Amino acid sequence: MKVSFPYMGSAIVYKKLFEFLEHEVIMPPKPTQRTMDLGVKYSPEFACIPLKMVMGTYLEAIEKGAKVLVTSGGHGPCRAGFYGDTHRNILKSLGYDDVELIIFDAPQDNWRAFFRNVQKIRNGVPWHKVINRMYTLYRFVQKLDELEKMVQKIRPYEVNKGQTTQVWNQIQEKFDKIKTRKQLYRVYEECKQMLLSIPTRKVDEKDRIRVGIVGEIYVVMESSINFGIEEILGNLGVEVERSLYLFEWINDNLVPWILRPKRFKEIIKKGQRYIKILIGGHAVETVGHIIDFKERGFDGIVHLMPFACLPELVTQSLIPKISKEVDIPILSLPIDEQTGKANMLTRIEAFIDLLRNRKRGKTKEVFIDNIQEHVQEERVVMV
Amino acid sequence: MKEIYIGVDVGSVSTNVVAIDRNVNVLFKTYIRTNGQPIDSVKEGVKQLKETLGDVEVLGVGTTGSGRQLAGAILGADVVKNEITAHATATIHFVPDVRTIFEIGGQDSKIIIIKDQMVVDFAMNTVCAAGTGSFLDHQAERLKIPIEQFGDLALSATRPVRIAGRCTVFAESDMIAKQQFGFSKAEIIRGLCDALVRNYLNNVGRGKNLEPPFVFQGGVAANKGIRAAFERELQSKIIVPEHFNVMGAIGSAILAKDYIEKTKARTNFRGFDAADIDFSTSSFECKGCSNRCEVVKVSMEGKVIAMWGDRCGKWTNSL
Numbered sequence: 001m002k003v004s005f006p007y008m009g010s011a012i013v014y015k016k017l018f019e020f021l022e023h024e025v026i027m028p029p030k031p032t033q034r035t036m037d038l039g040v041k042y043s044p045e046f047a048c049i050p051l052k053m054v055m056g057t058y059l060e061a062i063e064k065g066a067k068v069l070v071t072s073g074g075h076g077p078c079r080a081g082f083y084g085d086t087h088r089n090i091l092k093s094l095g096y097d098d099v100e101l102i103i104f105d106a107p108q109d110n111w112r113a114f115f116r117n118v119q120k121i122r123n124g125v126p127w128h129k130v131i132n133r134m135y136t137l138y139r140f141v142q143k144l145d146e147l148e149k150m151v152q153k154i155r156p157y158e159v160n161k162g163q164t165t166q167v168w169n170q171i172q173e174k175f176d177k178i179k180t181r182k183q184l185y186r187v188y189e190e191c192k193q194m195l196l197s198i199p200t201r202k203v204d205e206k207d208r209i210r211v212g213i214v215g216e217i218y219v220v221m222e223s224s225i226n227f228g229i230e231e232i233l234g235n236l237g238v239e240v241e242r243s244l245y246l247f248e249w250i251n252d253n254l255v256p257w258i259l260r261p262k263r264f265k266e267i268i269k270k271g272q273r274y275i276k277i278l279i280g281g282h283a284v285e286t287v288g289h290i291i292d293f294k295e296r297g298f299d300g301i302v303h304l305m306p307f308a309c310l311p312e313l314v315t316q317s318l319i320p321k322i323s324k325e326v327d328i329p330i331l332s333l334p335i336d337e338q339t340g341k342a343n344m345l346t347r348i349e350a351f352i353d354l355l356r357n358r359k360r361g362k363t364k365e366v367f368i369d370n371i372q373e374h375v376q377e378e379r380v381v382m383v
Numbered sequence: 384m385k386e387i388y389i390g391v392d393v394g395s396v397s398t399n400v401v402a403i404d405r406n407v408n409v410l411f412k413t414y415i416r417t418n419g420q421p422i423d424s425v426k427e428g429v430k431q432l433k434e435t436l437g438d439v440e441v442l443g444v445g446t447t448g449s450g451r452q453l454a455g456a457i458l459g460a461d462v463v464k465n466e467i468t469a470h471a472t473a474t475i476h477f478v479p480d481v482r483t484i485f486e487i488g489g490q491d492s493k494i495i496i497i498k499d500q501m502v503v504d505f506a507m508n509t510v511c512a513a514g515t516g517s518f519l520d521h522q523a524e525r526l527k528i529p530i531e532q533f534g535d536l537a538l539s540a541t542r543p544v545r546i547a548g549r550c551t552v553f554a555e556s557d558m559i560a561k562q563q564f565g566f567s568k569a570e571i572i573r574g575l576c577d578a579l580v581r582n583y584l585n586n587v588g589r590g591k592n593l594e595p596p597f598v599f600q601g602g603v604a605a606n607k608g609i610r611a612a613f614e615r616e617l618q619s620k621i622i623v624p625e626h627f628n629v630m631g632a633i634g635s636a637i638l639a640k641d642y643i644e645k646t647k648a649r650t651n652f653r654g655f656d657a658a659d660i661d662f663s664t665s666s667f668e669c670k671g672c673s674n675r676c677e678v679v680k681v682s683m684e685g686k687v688i689a690m691w692g693d694r695c696g697k698w699t700n701s702l
Contacts, residue, residue, distance in 0.1 A: 033675055161699070162697075354503070354504075357502060
């Protein structure tokens with residue numbers, strides 16, 4: 001089967017999954033302006049941006065020859081549960097009758113359908129191999145996420161601008177070639193050394209700014225849709241951490257509730273202080289993570305939401321209250337195909353100034369230091 | 384030989400250039416219509432500054448506004464800063480106890496909340512530009528009233544007319560309907576000012592606690608009608624600073640001054656000859672990877688002096 005899938009975050013993980021199941025993988029291209037244009041053209045106008053982007057990705061994957069598209073469904077009152085069927089109908093109306101869309105909904109909603117899907121993508125690979133390879137993949141995701149977290153902490157202090165991102169791209173290429181667990185651990189050590197050997201500036205603890213990125217999974221994980229916000233913040237000298245990483249998502253969603261990590265349950269509990277009922281999407285997790293980031297000493301929060309996303313709109317309306325009670329500045333950025341980059345950059349820059357001020361508690365002095373640290377980044381290179 | 388710091392604010396509607404001395408006395412200010420020609424308007428501003436002040440020594444240059452990168456490249460700026468920080472810096476200098484800043488420009492409107500001389504919160508319009516300068520310009524044009532007389536006319540109205548202010552186009556439809564009912568121009572303009580202020584406070588100021596003293600700045604602060612509407616809506620006095628329409632530029636000059644004084648650095652200022660040099664900008668789509676960045680290229684007499692917009696730094700660092 002020529003299999004493809006939506007592109008979100010470290011897409012090599014999904015590629016590995018299907019390679020381990022001995023499919024022919026059609027790697028979807030990382031979303032670009034063209035992906036967006038295609039998606040917007042064929043999607044309902046009031047759908048949110050993840051639906052449109054994924055639609056565009058499907059069309060580009062089909063162009064490359066994909067015959068089967070695999071995706072996850074949604075759960076709860078958020079519209080995402082309906083999106084798989086919407087995509088199916090759009091593909092049908094465009095005349096792609098030979099393309100199959102396999103949607104994995106939450107197993108507890110319909111066990112039978114879930115196992116039917118599992119059998120389809122298992123591709124006849126014997127179960128003992130499947131289990132062994134899935135364990136390798138589990139570790140693969142874990143190691144890749146560990147390296148990404150390192151990247152996010154090194155980037156703000158790099159001496160040569162852009163070097164960390166370059167190394168990160170090389171790391172992903174190396175991981176792409178991994179076939180066995182043994183290789184994985186060797187490559188992981190190699191990559192760790194690559195990251196540690198990047199020259200960095202020494203920065204005082206009191207001058208370090210940490211920002212947590214929270215929100216809906218697609219706009220948080222996919223850099224092509226959020227303007228590469230992690231890099232923008234990194235280049236402004238800010239350490240970032242996302243609320244979502246694939247490894248944690250797997251632990252939180254694919255592991256039975258009883259065995260789920262304690263941390264996830266705690267995050268949900270924190271979120272329920274403000275949102276008591278299940279409203280779908282990632283609203284409760286978003287609020288829980290805001291509180292969690294504050295408790296872990298972060299300086300500010302950037303909240304990303306697809307424009308008109310129901311669960312995140314609920315979060316957004318709670319933000320002034322949360323910001324005040326939890327005592328942490330929060331910048332909410334709605335994202336869709338109409339978002340202008342200039343406006344967003346201005347707000348991000350001003351937000352970071354605000355965080356630096358808060359940390360030092362003196363306006364003048366901080367602005368100057370801030371300029372000194374970032375004049376290189378913000379100033380255009382002069383001849 | 385006077386020693387000065389220059390601040391430049393390149394916005395959508397106007398380009399402002401100011402010069403301050405060590406004690407932040409404003410020695411020169413100019414307000415030029417950008418007219419979609421940011422490079423020319425920056426040059427024009429610098430030229431006027433030179434003609435007015437004669438021989439000066441420039442110690443530092445700061446740029447801000449949506450054209451900050453471009454202006455920074457042309458002039459050789461020491462500090463390139465976003466306009467929220469720049470505006471707050473200037474206002475805090477002139478009105479130390481300020482709590483809330485209303486800044487309405489050509490297309491952007493912002494609210495900045497200050498506490499103990501520190502920015503603690505801000506908001507900026509994202510989906511709607513109703514109530515900004517461009518819209519007022521357009522309405523003045525349509526009613527055939529010079530924009531300078533707009534405010535006085537609004538003040539002369541005795542009764543208000545309620546105009547829907549949700550969206551500029553609908554506000555316009557509603558104005559036309561009210562004209563057809565027989566309301567006078569003055570009453571309609573006053574109604575428009577009320578609608579715009581309501582819209583701004585509800586949209587941009589949503590969920591924010593607005594505390595006095597209030598300072599109102601930006602180009603639109605020249606409009607007495609809007610000022611009066613703010614005072615009616617907030618039931619409080621509004622401070623309009625003396626240099627209300629060039630506060631962003633003053634702020635960036637102050638930031639440049641602080642930076643130079645602290646670091647003892649020499650300025651990167653290209654000199655006043657920059658006004659006679661031929662600059663041009665172009666952009667291209669980089670095909671190096673799937674990001675397809677839109678890279679901006681600034682050339683000085685045919686030689687590339689600055690590039691930005693590439694996420695990987697390939698072009699920015701290539702110079």
